[in-house]
Amino acid sequence: MDFLNAFVALSNFVLIPAIAYGSQLALGALGVTLIYGILRFSNFAHGDTMAFGTMATVLITWWFQSMGISFGPLPTALLALPFGIAVCAALVLLTDRGIYRFYRRVKAKPIILVMASLGVMFIMNGLVRFIIGPDDQRFADGARFIVTAGEFKKMTGLSEGLALKSTQAITLVTAIVVVAALFWFLNKTRTGKSMRAYSDNEDLALLSGINPERVVMVTWLIVAGLATIAGVLYGLDKSFKPFTYFQLLLPIFASAIVGGLGNPLGAIAGGFVIAFSEVMVTYAWKKVAGYILPEAWAPDGLVQLMSTDYKFAVSFAILLIVLLFKPTGLFKGKSV
Amino acid sequence: MIRVENLHKHFGGFHAVDGASLEIQPGSITGLIGPNGAGKTTLFNVIAGVLPPTSGRVTMAGEDITGLPPHALFHKGLLRTFQIAHEFSSMTCRENLMMVPGNQAGEQLWNTWFGRKRIADEERALRAKADEVLEFLTISHLADHKAGQVSGGQKKLLELGRTMMVDAKIVFLDEVGAGVNRTLLNTIGDAILQLNKERGYTFVVIEHDMDFIGKICNPVICMAEGKVLAEGTLAQIKANEQVIEAYLGTGLKNKDKLAEAGA
Numbered sequence: 001m002d003f004l005n006a007f008v009a010l011s012n013f014v015l016i017p018a019i020a021y022g023s024q025l026a027l028g029a030l031g032v033t034l035i036y037g038i039l040r041f042s043n044f045a046h047g048d049t050m051a052f053g054t055m056a057t058v059l060i061t062w063w064f065q066s067m068g069i070s071f072g073p074l075p076t077a078l079l080a081l082p083f084g085i086a087v088c089a090a091l092v093l094l095t096d097r098g099i100y101r102f103y104r105r106v107k108a109k110p111i112i113l114v115m116a117s118l119g120v121m122f123i124m125n126g127l128v129r130f131i132i133g134p135d136d137q138r139f140a141d142g143a144r145f146i147v148t149a150g151e152f153k154k155m156t157g158l159s160e161g162l163a164l165k166s167t168q169a170i171t172l173v174t175a176i177v178v179v180a181a182l183f184w185f186l187n188k189t190r191t192g193k194s195m196r197a198y199s200d201n202e203d204l205a206l207l208s209g210i211n212p213e214r215v216v217m218v219t220w221l222i223v224a225g226l227a228t229i230a231g232v233l234y235g236l237d238k239s240f241k242p243f244t245y246f247q248l249l250l251p252i253f254a255s256a257i258v259g260g261l262g263n264p265l266g267a268i269a270g271g272f273v274i275a276f277s278e279v280m281v282t283y284a285w286k287k288v289a290g291y292i293l294p295e296a297w298a299p300d301g302l303v304q305l306m307s308t309d310y311k312f313a314v315s316f317a318i319l320l321i322v323l324l325f326k327p328t329g330l331f332k333g334k335s336v
Numbered sequence: 337m338i339r340v341e342n343l344h345k346h347f348g349g350f351h352a353v354d355g356a357s358l359e360i361q362p363g364s365i366t367g368l369i370g371p372n373g374a375g376k377t378t379l380f381n382v383i384a385g386v387l388p389p390t391s392g393r394v395t396m397a398g399e400d401i402t403g404l405p406p407h408a409l410f411h412k413g414l415l416r417t418f419q420i421a422h423e424f425s426s427m428t429c430r431e432n433l434m435m436v437p438g439n440q441a442g443e444q445l446w447n448t449w450f451g452r453k454r455i456a457d458e459e460r461a462l463r464a465k466a467d468e469v470l471e472f473l474t475i476s477h478l479a480d481h482k483a484g485q486v487s488g489g490q491k492k493l494l495e496l497g498r499t500m501m502v503d504a505k506i507v508f509l510d511e512v513g514a515g516v517n518r519t520l521l522n523t524i525g526d527a528i529l530q531l532n533k534e535r536g537y538t539f540v541v542i543e544h545d546m547d548f549i550g551k552i553c554n555p556v557i558c559m560a561e562g563k564v565l566a567e568g569t570l571a572q573i574k575a576n577e578q579v580i581e582a583y584l585g586t587g588l589k590n591k592d593k594l595a596e597a598g599a
């Protein structure tokens with residue numbers, strides 16, 4: 001038995017990847033949950049909003065790179081991020097002006113807004129593919145690793161290596177900063193309080209003189225920021241491919257719903273629940289088991305519950321379970 | 337002040353407000369009475385912009401305000417309370433009151449970052465104001481309680497408190513007294529009179545409590561089945577045959593006679 005090596009293997013293959021993925025999902029789910037809380041519909045275009053914001057950032061990153069601008073050991077994409085957010089915000093505000101605002105005016109039912117967002121999704125989908133193409137794009141630069149498996153082994157003398165990619169560390173740090181800023185904004189500033197008030201009781205908020213259009217506009221700005229950041233972090237960590245962002249919609253919605261739609265804290269918890277489940281269910285536990293169990297019991301198979309091809313089934317299963325037993329989610333959101 | 341002309345509000349085939357016309361004089365405290373389901377709350381909802389009217393017109397000081405959204409009406413000085421108390425449940429009672437005055441400096445994103453001092457000053461003033469209102473409503477001890485957790489009657493007080501946070505021109509009160517104890521009801525009555533006299537608020541008050549209406553309202557309007565039945569002083573209303581039939585019932589008439597006989 002070798003707990004130390006088992007723990008290192010666990011960290012390397014499960015904990016670290018799941019934390020990074022969970023942070024990305026949490027940021028994505030926060031955007032979905034804010035739209036649900038304030039505009040009261042499930043925004044199916046969120047995955048493609050992420051793709052659009054990321055695409056804008058990728059293009060600006062490439063331009064920066066061609067100009068020889070770099071951010072030292074950090075990815076140039078972080079420099080391009082604010083510009084990407086601005087471009088994404090412009091698009092999102094444009095769609096609100098052009099599409100959603102009309103449905104708000106006529107007081108359309110939420111399902112109509114959902115359908116409209118489906119349309120927006122297809123348009124953004126096409127737009128991204130038209131501009132950057134459907135293929136995989138790499139835009140990460142700077143240092144790849146903070147610690148490589150080899151270095152770690154040399155440092156500790158353990159037989160198991162632990163690699164920490166710089167993108168994973170950047171993801172976690174960025175997510176913490178963004179979430180802290182968001183909660184400060186929602187709880188401490190007057191604009192944030194207006195948003196919470198509007199989400200809590202729309203009628204009363206209106207009768208208290210809160211301008212709904214301003215609340216909606218600020219919400220879209222924040223959502224554009226969250227979506228672009230989540231998308232860029234995911235892209236840096238893996239790679240940028242429009243279709244993967246469309247696929248991310250499922251785990252992101254699962255996170256938001258599991259946590260409780262409309263509840264920001266829930267979105268974060270949901271993101272990590274989904275990420276950990278997905279990684280743990282699709283991880284081959286043979287190695288970790290080999291360290292912990294006595295030799296005679298060492299498993300022959302991979303001890304993998306599900307192939308990674310089925311990882312989306314995990315979000316789906318968790319989503320179903322939560323909807324069946326606790327429809328308002330873990331953190332008491334609005335029921336769906 | 338407010339003029340309602342031939343207002344209709346239909347829900348499907350049901351005529352909740354069915355051609356109501358009335359006029360609210362500036363500086364008055366008008367009572368609005370009528371049986372359950374008469375359409376009083378619906379009338380309020382249409383005037384306050386919560387529901388669009390099916391037809392008809394509402395004007396405020398000569399200006400057409402039909403169908404304006406509630407937040408726009410708020411900024412014109414038209415406020416209302418809800419029959420079923422509404423609150424921002426995750427905020428404290430004090431924060432609930434502090435939400436009221438719209439267009440605060442802190443609502444501008446720009447100021448959130450660059451106008452910190454202005455926001456801080458504004459917050460301090462609002463906070464003092466909110467505490468004053470809570471004190472007045474005898475619920476200072478609830479200032480830091482979550483509004484979602486206080487009692488029904490206390491939520492009603494909070495509703496009234498909201499209208500005291502800004503300088504309103506006209507306030508529509510929908511049964512603020514329901515579920516509030518007697519002593520407090522008197523306090524509320526005094527508050528209404530005081531706001532009316534000192535700050536010149538115009539009030540429209542829906543109540544089922546005739547003593548309360550009698551104490552503060554003149555004139556009184558009686559509605560039934562979506563129409564205005566009668567208008568006048570409470571004594572006139574009480575004597576109106578139609579009103580007695582639709583709302584007050586003969587019991588009250590007898591009681592009045594008994595009282596006269598006893599006197």
Ligand SMILES: Nc1ncnc2c1ncn2[C@@H]1O[C@H](COP(=O)(O)OP(=O)(O)OP(=O)(O)O)[C@@H](O)[C@H]1O
Nearest residue numbers: 347350352370371372373374375376377378379419
């Ligand atoms: N949103 C709605 N949809 C359908 N019918 C409605 C709606 N709102 C009100 N009504 C109906 O309109 C009628 C008038 O309701 P309203 O609430 O205005 O009465 P009210 O005079 O305020 O009565 P109460 O004294 O009980 O408060 C009722 O019969 C009610 O059922």
Ligand SMILES: [Mg+2]
Nearest residue numbers: 376377378419
């Ligand atoms: Mg009513």
